[in-house]
Amino acid sequence: MEVLACTLEVDDLDAFVARLxxxxxxxxxxxxxxxxxxxxxxxxxxxxxxxADRAIDRGENVARDRAVEILLYAAGRRQIDRALEMGVSEGETDAVVVVDADPAASENDDTTDLTDDQRETAALDAIAALEAVSDASSLEDDQPLESGDEAVLCAFFEITAAEREATDATLAALVRERVALLEVEK
Known part of the structure; x- marks a missing residue:
């Protein structure tokens, strides 16, 4: 998986999603x-x-599209319309873009013998294409993402002040817990 931090200027959301x-x-x-x-x-x-990949492999996915299934898990929600709030919108948005080799793509063509390095190269090629159409820069694996907006994260993932006071876990760990709980709540 490759991650791209960028500022996106989206004029037409449908056209942008189609381009991705x-x-x-x-x-x-x-x-x-x-x-x-x-x-x-x-x-x-x-x-x-x-x-998301595990749900797809098991036939338990909600969305037909892998990108949407990833969004559902990242949002910790099974309802697509509620998860979409976490996506980008029209206008200027600070964004984080995930680019990941699609296992289904290799199953549907003659690339089943691709190595992990070749899949990573495909992801990097896609990032180069994205960088050409946006104000973006690749993040190195060891470079941390700047943490999201704390108030937004708490509200969106329904993390209360009482919950935060009851644990020494970081906000990021609590968000990851919500993502994992989606699997349990199915």
Missing amino acids: GEIGDDHGVTIQAFDARYVADRDHLERAVEL
């Missing part, structure tokens, strides 16, 4: 863009991708 899909299809990857305020950290997104 085209870039993803061209490179055999899934691309999902998030409003950065709702992203706790990189681990939050990695866990969402992992759980």
Whole structure:
């Protein structure tokens, strides 16, 4: 999984989402863009991708599209309309974009023998395409994401002050717990 932090200027949300899909299809990857305020950290997104893939493998996915399933898990919600709040919207948005090799893409073509390095190269190629159409810069694996907006995260993930006082867990850990709980609540 590769992560891209950027500022997006979206004039037409439907056209933007379609363009992400085209870039993803061209490179055999899934691309999902998030409003950065709702992203706790990189681990939050990695866990969402992992759980979305597991749901798809088991046939338990809600969405037909892998990018939407990733969004559902990242949001910790099963209702697509509620999860969409975490996505980008029209106008200027600080965003975090996930680019991940799509396992289904390799099953549907002659790339089943691709190595992890080749899949990562496909993801990096997709990021280069994204960088060409946005004000973006790649994040290195060891470079932390700036934490999302604390008040927004608490409100969106329904994390109360009492819950935060009752634990020494970080806000990011509590958000990741909400992502994992979605699996249990199904």
